[in-house]
Amino acid sequence: MGKLQDCPFQQGKIAQQKVIDENGLLFPMVLLPQEVRDEGNTLESFLHTIESNREWINDHLKKVGALLFRGFPLKSASDFNTVMEAFGWDENPYLGAASRTRVVGRVFTANEAPLEQPIKFHHEMAMFEDFPTKLAFYCEIAPPDGGQTAILLSHKITERMGEKYPEIVSKLEKEGLIYSAICPAEDDPNNFVRGWQTLYNTKDKEEAERKAIDSGLKMSKVSWDGNKMIFQLEPIASIRTVDEDKKAWFNLLPFGGPEHPPLIGDGSVIPKEVVELCLQIVEEEAIEVKWEVGDVVVLDNRFVMHARRPSKPPRRILASFCK
Structure with missing residues (x-):
């Protein structure tokens, strides 16, 4: 010390x-x-x-x-x-x-x-x-x-991913990512997210939709599967430049895993091996x-x-x- x-x-x-x-x-x-x-x-x-x-x-x-x-x-x-x-x-x-x-x-x-x-x-x-x-x-x-x-x-993820998949990284930086999510009606203690009734403090679907659109998320579509609320977002920046010298891997690709990756902003699918490499790099860089x-x-x-x-x-x- x-x-x-x-x-x-x-x-x-x-x-x-x-x-x-x-x-x-x-x-x-x-x-x-x-x-x-x-x-x-x-x-x-x-x-x-x-x-x-x-x-x-x-x-x-x-x-x-x-x-x-x-x-x-x-x-x-x-x-x-x-x-x-x-x-x-x-x-x-x-x-x-x-x-x-x-x-x-x-x-x-x-x-x-x-x-x-x-x-x-x-x-x-x-x-x-x-x-x-x-x-x-x-x-x-x-x-x-x-x-x-x-x-x-x-930004270490961006650097290492760029060494292996430069075209994909360039595309992610330019096009962003499209996320989709399913939100249940009620809170589930085994789920990471709150139900939409708690999240938006209403049981009315139309009011929940209005609040979702006003929440700061750029929605391209809100739909329903029974009482489940389904979000699809407009493309969101996935690599952000920080302080002019760091390209942060600012996305949820490591969160969804290889089975549920978001789409690239142009609608194309991220190859499974790309996501798997990302997850490997994440664990190697972790403290x-x-x-x-x-x-x-x-x-x-x-x-x-x-x-x-x-x-x-x-x-x-x-x-x-x-x-």
């Missing part, structure tokens, strides 16, 4: 960290309290350090993509909410369909899908134009086994963060993907979304 230049944090280590540039920057960057004595490591001192070093934090988040704050005395969702306010970032409204609940202020539960189910790699709200540029997680209860949050630099109580992980959602590994209960991770 050592002091980071011009910043009152100690730098820590976790397993699987990767060196990402010639200056030795690590992904993720682990930041520890400068004061190791209990009386010096308070929530108030942490908030003061954040507020006094916002420019440094923003700069290094932009460089590295992921900051893990560990060893600070956060005890509750309210503490986490206070920390998020200290960063100075505006809240980004949550528009997604994942099953989650607002806890306090700008803090939500993370996806409430059963813990034994993995959540595959994705950018938060990748299908929306108004996606959060920053995403933060807080560990209130660390799982006894498993439950790591895995992260990766998504797993093993949670400790009080951890806060901040991600640059523009070029960092995240996923959830299966775990045994209890596990309680909270989330906050920022512009």
